[in-house]
Amino acid sequence: MSSPSVVTRALYRSVVLAASIAAWPAWAAEIEAATPPVVTEPVASSAQPPAADAALTTASIAPSANLPADELAAPKAADDAPKPTVASADRIEILDECLDIDACIDRYLWALYERAPKLDKIKETERRVVTVKRKGRMVKVTRSFTRLVDNDFTWKDPKAAERVGLSMKDYVIGGMDRSFKLKLFHTLHAAEAAGLAPGITSAFRDDYRQEIASGLKAATNRSYHGGSLRGGYGHGLAADIVSVNGATRAQRWVATEQLWKWVDANGKSFGVGRPYLDRDPPHVGPVDGQEYAKHRAPAVKVAAAETKKHNRIAARPEHHAAKRAKAVRASALASRRTG
Incomplete structure (x- = not known):
């Protein structure tokens, strides 16, 4: 397990990367629209700048030796000069590191997992x-x-990961369903922006990990965390979340309850909800998934059933009246025939 300072730096880095993912369409279009500079062979030099500096500056781009001297003499007018912006350098740096969106999301969720006490x-x-x-x-x-x-239960995920020969990150985060990871990322990133400091205590679980789990849990192979009957690795559709706000366990419990209430109020807009509410408070999953529909939909079905029952009760007197009228007409017709 990483030290607190390393985890904090990783989380900070992940939050910066997370912000870039949310704003990806806007600045990616700007970068694609820009005309790329003409890059030629750099002038030989004994002191080469670092690779990171070369990626963010124009010092490593030298003018062509074939250009006339008058074209190299004076810069363009002030109106044509590019406007210096600090954000552009940050965007380029983030773009270089976030070519794979899935990797950035995995790093962010892993940072939240690392900082949460198990x-x-x-x-x-x-x-x-x-x-x-x-x-x-x-x-x-x-x-x-x-x-x-x-x-x-800090030891349980490492033991399960070692058993299948995976790193902790690849086991815990990589085993979740890709679409659910995206929804979970947006939900927890918004919760982080709201100051709730979310953390992940459990994500993917295979059958072995579910077997050694304690307390309230599903059957070994039926867990939505990634049981074999749910698809196994790569199909985990559940995670357990808490808040890491607070110096004591009592303070963290209060903050965690606030996080759960926030998810109940805002999670659906990101596609994430708590299917069991107070029966398993930390457990979250996709609202369009089978688990959420199975455990939260009954309330809707009960309301619909009550409406149908009310309609049947209201229609019953009319049905009895119609039957009595039909019987009276049949009796009158029979009496006329016999008369």
Whole structure:
């Protein structure tokens, strides 16, 4: 696990990269529209500038030796001179590093995973023999007592990654579905901008990782985190998120609840929601996925069923009245025939 300072620098770098992804269409068009400079062989020199400086400056681009002297004498007029902007250099630097959008998203999500403590509380059941009074006499019975205990699961993802021969980043982040990673990136980047400091405690899980999970969990091969029945590696459609705001665990819990409420209020606009709400609060997934539809749609179905039931109740008296009228007409017709 990286030191806090390294993780902070990686997160800062990822946030800068994240901002470029959100603004990609605007400045990418500007760069493509610009006319590329004519680059010739550089003049031989004993001291070459660093590669990073050469990419961001024009010092390494020398004029052609075949050009006349009068064309090299004076620069263009002030109106034709390019306007210096600090942002342009940053954009070029980001463009050089973000040629692969998927890699930038993976780095950002990995930074959020690294900074989140892998701690939670699980229910532990203990059976004790106690003495109780029954029918006027004391008897000994066995009772079950449940308590919450701290659970550190930092070791579980590394063990699962080592088992399949993958790096931690490739296992935890690379195992998620690509479209879900994009939705999760936009959601958590917006939460970061809102000052909620999101972190990821769990992302992709294979069957083995799900088997060694503790507490509230799905069946080993049915987890939407990446169980084999859901498609396995590359098809993970769930993640667990918390907030890292706060110096103490109690403060982080308050901040985490604020993050979950923010996701409930704003997550759908990015395509992410909490399918289980308070039954599994950290768990998020795509709102257009099977898991969300299965656990959040019943409320809509119940409302529709209540509406249909109301319509049936309202229509019932009319149906009975129609049946009585039909019976009266049939009786009258029969009496006329017999008369």
